Amino acid sequence: MKRILPALLLCLLLLGCGPAAPSREFRLTPTKETENDNLRCYPLDAADCRFFTYGNDLLVLHPEASSAQLLRCRGKSLAVMARAEVPISSVLLPGKNTVCCYDSLSGRVLLFSPELTETASFPLPDCRGTPLGNADGSRIYYCTDYALMELSTETGIHRTLRQQEGLCLTGLLEQQGLIVCGGLLLNMDDGSLAYTAPTITGLGEWGSRSLVCARCGSWDCLYLGQTMLPLPQGWRFLAFLPERNAALVRREDGSLAIYDLSTGKVLAEMDFSPEKEVTGAWATEDGRVFFTSEDCLWQWEPTWKAAADSRITITALYTREQPDEKGLAQCRRRGAYLENQYGLELLLNEAVLPAIPAGVQVEPEYVSVPILDTLSGIEAALGKFPKEMMKAAFSGCGRVYLCPVRRIEAEGKEQLGLQFWSGRDCYLLIAASADLQRGMLQALMPLFERQLLMKSDALDRWDSLNPPGFVYGGTDWDETAFADDRCLESPTADRVGLLCAAMEPGNRELFLSVRLQNKLRTLCQGFRQVFSLDANSKKPWEQYLWHQ
Numbered sequence: 001m002k003r004i005l006p007a008l009l010l011c012l013l014l015l016g017c018g019p020a021a022p023s024r025e026f027r028l029t030p031t032k033e034t035e036n037d038n039l040r041c042y043p044l045d046a047a048d049c050r051f052f053t054y055g056n057d058l059l060v061l062h063p064e065a066s067s068a069q070l071l072r073c074r075g076k077s078l079a080v081m082a083r084a085e086v087p088i089s090s091v092l093l094p095g096k097n098t099v100c101c102y103d104s105l106s107g108r109v110l111l112f113s114p115e116l117t118e119t120a121s122f123p124l125p126d127c128r129g130t131p132l133g134n135a136d137g138s139r140i141y142y143c144t145d146y147a148l149m150e151l152s153t154e155t156g157i158h159r160t161l162r163q164q165e166g167l168c169l170t171g172l173l174e175q176q177g178l179i180v181c182g183g184l185l186l187n188m189d190d191g192s193l194a195y196t197a198p199t200i201t202g203l204g205e206w207g208s209r210s211l212v213c214a215r216c217g218s219w220d221c222l223y224l225g226q227t228m229l230p231l232p233q234g235w236r237f238l239a240f241l242p243e244r245n246a247a248l249v250r251r252e253d254g255s256l257a258i259y260d261l262s263t264g265k266v267l268a269e270m271d272f273s274p275e276k277e278v279t280g281a282w283a284t285e286d287g288r289v290f291f292t293s294e295d296c297l298w299q300w301e302p303t304w305k306a307a308a309d310s311r312i313t314i315t316a317l318y319t320r321e322q323p324d325e326k327g328l329a330q331c332r333r334r335g336a337y338l339e340n341q342y343g344l345e346l347l348l349n350e351a352v353l354p355a356i357p358a359g360v361q362v363e364p365e366y367v368s369v370p371i372l373d374t375l376s377g378i379e380a381a382l383g384k385f386p387k388e389m390m391k392a393a394f395s396g397c398g399r400v401y402l403c404p405v406r407r408i409e410a411e412g413k414e415q416l417g418l419q420f421w422s423g424r425d426c427y428l429l430i431a432a433s434a435d436l437q438r439g440m441l442q443a444l445m446p447l448f449e450r451q452l453l454m455k456s457d458a459l460d461r462w463d464s465l466n467p468p469g470f471v472y473g474g475t476d477w478d479e480t481a482f483a484d485d486r487c488l489e490s491p492t493a494d495r496v497g498l499l500c501a502a503m504e505p506g507n508r509e510l511f512l513s514v515r516l517q518n519k520l521r522t523l524c525q526g527f528r529q530v531f532s533l534d535a536n537s538k539k540p541w542e543q544y545l546w547h548q
Contacts, residue, residue, distance in 0.1 A: 026062045026069050028078045042297040050092045053282045061092045082116040098137030143167045162191030171203035173210045204240025213237040217406035218433040219370050224261050229314045230369040234434035238281035264312040268302030327368025342390050344402040352403040355422045363407040370432040374404040377436030384540045389531040393447040398424030417442030441496045451530045458526025465518050502541040511544035
């Protein structure tokens with residue numbers, strides 16, 4: 001027994017010193033409730049998983065403690081067909097016919113076979129950001145602090161394409177021979193400038209035609225060769241579908257839809273919670289759609305159809321040099337309603353630019369669709385105020401010009417709405433956005449304050465309602481900042497934020513605050529005193545006032 005015990009202890013010690021158990025093999029498993037559905041939900045145990053589609057398969061980069069798993073998953077079941085271990089600092093690179101990763105720690109790009117066997121590795125000296133590979137993996141493009149570079153994976157030779165600081169790769173349009181760097185489209189052969197564009201957020205190709213999504217102010221516009229599709233306000237582009245002339249978008253109500261880019265018809269649609277943010281989207285060549293939201297990956301197998309959607313309009317390609325003249329004429333006719341109701345004069349496209357003051361930058365809007373959306377939102381925002389109130393606010397002015405534009409920047413900050421004067425004429429700049437009520441109030445509030453200052457003591461009483469030591473600073477108004485007494489941008493921004501919150505549904509709990517009640521009551525009393533509002537009618541901004 002004395003001989004057996006030491007031997008047993010030695011065996012246990014040796015077992016304890018053996019190799020660690022292999023890490024758990026990661027698999028995508030749908031929730032039980034969705035395992036047989038066309039919309040499957042896969043909970044993720046790591047927040048920073050990365051995904052790309054590869055033909056009909058899904059590539060997954062799953063980080064672990066000291067390394068990451070690269071997986072190729074196939075079919076509706078997402079069965080793992082191949083697996084490889086890569087450095088923890090790796091990122092997946094998009095590629096149509098190749099699989100590659102970039103290890104940012106070592107500065108090397110790793111190429112893999114379809115079976116995820118590493119086939120080559122190349123250094124990318126001084127690489128900044130994420131590189132991009134072409135479809136067959138023969139070229140890798142990357143940026144340094146001072147240049148755009150090209151690596152030939154066949155020869156290992158690095159070539160400087162363009163000497164320029166601050167370039168950032170966005171994508172490749174190979175059939176057009178273009179490299180996209182932000183708003184610059186550069187020729188692949190020599191890095192020379194081919195075109196400039198707005199901020200590009202998505203790229204695709206259909207046949208010989210390039211598909212581009214550009215962020216134009218606060219709305220997404222799809223450029224489709226010689227045509228364009230401006231998405232309605234509040235809609236967001238998610239992805240182009242490979243092997244289909246189609247795009248995946250998220251609509252304002254949160255639903256996802258696929259639209260044909262030749263006809264504008266909706267090919268498939270699906271309800272999804274508007275409260276959940278979609279953080280990424282990819283599509284396979286066989287038409288399945290993957291997207292991430294919160295800590296889940298979703299797989300959607302669309303049911304295809306073809307139905308008209310009056311909200312989608314494919315138009316001719318318009319530029320600042322060749323604006324949508326016919327559409328702008330339609331906008332002027334639509335603007336006649338605002339002119340008749342409120343005495344506003346509509347200025348479109350570049351007509352407002354000569355009056356713009358120093359320190360303000362404006363990008364005019366030359367496409368009719370976002371202007372019509374903006375005019376509709378302005379009508380809805382103004383409709384919440386009595387006409388007499390608006391006419392009184394405009395009194396004492398010369399002409400009042402309403403100017404819907406693409407983008408406004410003042411003092412280095414983007415604005416939804418802005419007011420300025422030129423002589424006795426007043427200009428109301430409104431940026432096309434999904435929050436036109438706030439933009440309209442930002443432009444109108446100085447006019448309201450002008451009347452309050454002359455005819456009431458509401459603004460004096462307002463300042464007395466702030467707590468001791470309260471200082472207006474640089475933080476935007478939001479419910480949390482307002483309730484926590486954090487610094488707000490200005491007294492005007494304070495009142496705009498309060499009025500917006502008071503008119504929106506679902507904010508009753510916010511106005512349980514005694515201080516907010518007092519501020520809202522002070523503003524409402526000032527409005528009633530100055531604009532002689534009907535005492536028997538309750539206004540939209542008074543819905544949360546306590547009865548006294």
